Amino acid sequence: EDITIYMLAETGNEDTDFQRIAKEYEKLSDHIHFVPKDPILYPKFASEYTDKEISQNSFIVVNDETGRSKYLDYNDLVVTEFDYNTYKSKITGYDVEGEMTSALQFVTNPDLPKMYVIKGHGEGEVSEVFKSSMDRLNVQVEDLEILKTESVPEDCNILYINTPTMDFSEEEVDRIKNYMMAGGNAIITLDYTCEKLTNFKSLLDYYGVKVTDGILVEGDNNMHLPNYPNFLVPDVVKHDITNQVIDDKVYVITPVASGLTISDTTRSSLTVAPLLQTSDAAYAKQNIHADTTSKEKGDIEGPFYIGLLASDTYNGVTSNMAVFSAKMMFDDNLIQGYGNGNLLSGTIGYMSGDKAPISIASKSIAADHIYVTQQQGILWGALVILVLPVFILVTGVVVNLKRRKR
CATH class of the missing domain: 3.40.30 (Glutaredoxin)
Incomplete structure (x- = not known):
């Protein structure tokens, strides 16, 4: 053509x-x-x-x-x-x-991926940068009120559930399961408020994903933003979805996340793979209104996952569900400024199969931003405040002694 x-x-x-x-x-x-x-x-x-x-x-x-x-x-x-x-x-x-x-x-491929965004449960609004990212990836986006339909539309390649705050009905969950069992794909974001959403959590349970109550706090200073232990910088686990994040050597930021774990008992057709994970020092803060982020009695010890991919293959048909446990994961600033955008496009590409979009990163002409974790900030601070002055002092003493000898 x-x-x-x-x-x-x-x-x-x-x-x-x-x-x-x-x-x-x-x-x-x-x-x-x-x-x-x-x-x-x-x-x-x-x-x-x-x-x-x-x-x-x-x-x-x-x-x-x-x-x-x-x-x-x-x-x-x-x-x-x-x-x-x-x-x-x-x-x-x-x-x-x-x-x-x-x-x-x-212009050369009229058969492009289509995403349906579920509405009707107090879901978060899809951001403008998210929409433009989908447009750039040639993914058509349309809203879906699943309560008002008998089933998920047949042309749905990816179902997006963006942090619901009200529970689904059992009928809605069944419709999503039926869609998934026919080879469907879903991307789900959630936060700590989902603990009371019984039917919604049953959908996650069916795919081997458990949600831990509370808000995650990272105890490893090298894995959170400076002074914000609940703004986690998780380890990115190698997977087809995360390859671009790893190759570009960029951080994924997960603010105010919940902890995910993998169910101990899953059916033989189901595999659950980690995408993002905390350190062993992370814990789930049970009193979310506490004045301190320090670990207290009753807090649940980690490690936890913040991103999981559940894949179910039955009779040659595979369905995929990606779950990310931070409400703001795909907000405007995080898609643009960090590796969250790469993670999103990698997830879309993985689920699109032979319809996968080709994604080329923009070329920056600005000076690179330097993002540091708490531990890196402490090390650089120590270098500037302690080591550098001592080095200057020692150098001055040596020079002065040499002058006296002359």
Whole structure:
């Protein structure tokens, strides 16, 4: 199939980096063509493919045989960050390759993954960055009130349950189980408030996942953010889902998480694999309103999991359920600034199978952020406050003695 990449920019005002990247795709295949289109000279061209107001240095990718197209707005091709010194947004990276590759996949493959987001139980709102991440991965997203349907729609590739605060009915749980047993996939996030959701927890139990009451506190200073022992930086366990996190050497942050464990008794068709785990020093704080995060009588000792993947294979049909026990795991800041976004795209890709999206990370032009855990902060603090002054003092003494000898 022939594909044309149209660059919408006024002649002489093209972004040369954008233009260079787009032309690289033309070199990769005889079926991909790059064509510049000046919106001043061709004012009606873009309206043939999109009803959006176009921006300078944007793109339209078109399948010339099917007419399927995707518009790439300039603002989606740059990564911005708010500068609190100037109170303005500044460009910190480019995402042209990621968006362009996503668009090529979109126009050449009409059979793309579809995610249904369950509503009706006080679930958390899906964030804007989450939605844009799904769009970039070519995953269609639609809400589902499962109480009002007889079954999960047949075109559902992934069911997303985002931290419910009210329980499911037994009928709803049965519908989800029936969907899963037919080869369905689910991503579930939860937090400590789920302890009273009996039917919801029965669904997790069916897939070998147990939720420990309380909020996790990490006792290992090297596995939480400085001064926040309930903002955990868990170990990332090697798995197809977590490969990108490990390869990019980025932290996953799990704020105010609950502890997960694997059931001692599971059916032979079920396997439960760890994705994220605490240290042995972690514990589940039972009094969530306590004035201290220190371990107290009644707190439950770890270690715990914060991410698990349950896979059930029966009669050649496999279903997957990924469970993450931190409500804010996929909030805007954590998807953008840490490895949580890689974890999310890895989970989507794993569950999509042959429909798996191609994900290319954006290219940063800003100085790398340095994220330190509590232990790393203490070590660097000791170096600056204690070791460095001593080194300077010793150096001064040595220099002074040498001068006296002269």
